[in-house]
Amino acid sequence: MPQPVRDRFDDVPRTSGRVGAHRAEAPGMNGWAVLLWSFVAALILIVVGIFATLVAQQRITLFPVAEESVAPAPEETGVVDMTYSVLVLNATPEDGLDAQVRETLINAQWPDELISYGDAGTQDFAETTVYYVSDAEREAALGLADLIGGALVDQSDIYADPNDPEQKQLVVVVGLDRSSAQPESTETPAE
Incomplete structure (x- = not known):
């Protein structure tokens, strides 16, 4: 058998009895750490x-963006102008709501001869609304709405008198929001 060739590792002194590659644990590391x-x-x-x-x-x-503070719009206030004639229409199935609004106006010193009332052509109007014709009447409509305990205000010429376009008139249409009666349902209950 041939003799192995000598290399530089053959001259290293042997200090331990172990031969081969052995790995020792790293010092300072334990399992809990x-x-x-x-x-x-x-x-x-x-x-x-x-x-x-x-x-x-x-x-x-x-990085929240700072919101710009917007000043709230000033609330519109109306002026109670008792020189207007007022038409009160009951647009609910409950009788007498038009008379109640009329009494409210009379109790607030509105002239009795300027208030007329009656039933509307419908019985399912949603919210009580004060109608006015021209922009100049808006403040008077707001004042009337406040006087009857709050109502929507809307501009419309549907109630304008074609014979007297200069007539100062406001129209209050009483809606279901003032009624205790519910409109009749066309649906049948499920059995």
Whole structure:
């Protein structure tokens, strides 16, 4: 058998009886420290992941934009002008609501001869509304709406008198919001 060739490692003195590659444990690392660092790293990754998800879903805003403060619009107030004639129409199935509004106006010192009332052509008008014809009558309509306990105000020429376009008239249409009676339902109850 041939003799192996000598190299530089053959001259290294042998201090231990072990031959071959052996790995020793790293000094200063024990199992509990490794476990603790693993938990800390996992916790950091979870928190960063949740935060990134909330930012991506826009549930958290990193740099909020300052909102411009907008001054609220001043509330319109009306003027009670008792020189207007008032027509009160009951547009509900409950009788007497037009007379109640008339009595409210009379109790507020509105001249009795300027108030007329009656039933409207419909019984399912949703909200009580004060109608006026021209822009100049808006404040008087707002004042009347406040006087009867609040109502919508709308401009419309549907109630204008074609024979006397200069007549100062406001129209109150009493709606279901003032009625305790409900409109008759056309549906049959389920059996």
